[in-house]
Amino acid sequence: VCKYVAVELKSAFEETGRTKEVIDTKYGFLDGKGSAVKYTQSDIRLIEVTENICKRLLDYNLHKERSGSNRFAKGMSETFETLHNLVHKGVKVVMDIPYELWNETSAEVADLKKQ
Numbered sequence: 001v002c003k004y005v006a007v008e009l010k011s012a013f014e015e016t017g018r019t020k021e022v023i024d025t026k027y028g029f030l031d032g033k034g035s036a037v038k039y040t041q042s043d044i045r046l047i048e049v050t051e052n053i054c055k056r057l058l059d060y061n062l063h064k065e066r067s068g069s070n071r072f073a074k075g076m077s078e079t080f081e082t083l084h085n086l087v088h089k090g091v092k093v094v095m096d097i098p099y100e101l102w103n104e105t106s107a108e109v110a111d112l113k114k115q
Helices: 002-016 043-051 053-057 078-088 107-114
Strands: 022-024 036-038 060-062 072-074
Touching: 002 043, 002 053, 043 053, 053 107, 060 107, 072 107
Parallel strands: none
Antiparallel strands: 022 036, 060 072
């Protein structure tokens, strides 16, 4: 879990670090003074990034053909990619789960998010 949280934090900071946006803080509560803060250096950026980490973890899928921490990765697993290709070619594939649920979040990924 720590590995994927760190990967997603790094990725989110890289994505949000490209902006030149400036936050105007000239609305001081008592004295009316303030200054401008770069978004990339702001507390708001940190808050926004951390609030979205759990949602980003739902982009992962379980790749049972891999071992260790590499079992979780973005994108469709080789197994499901093969099964989808067979279905699109007209082959009848029978599994324990209905076709409509093939792309739903797996219990393992939901547990990763929960942790």
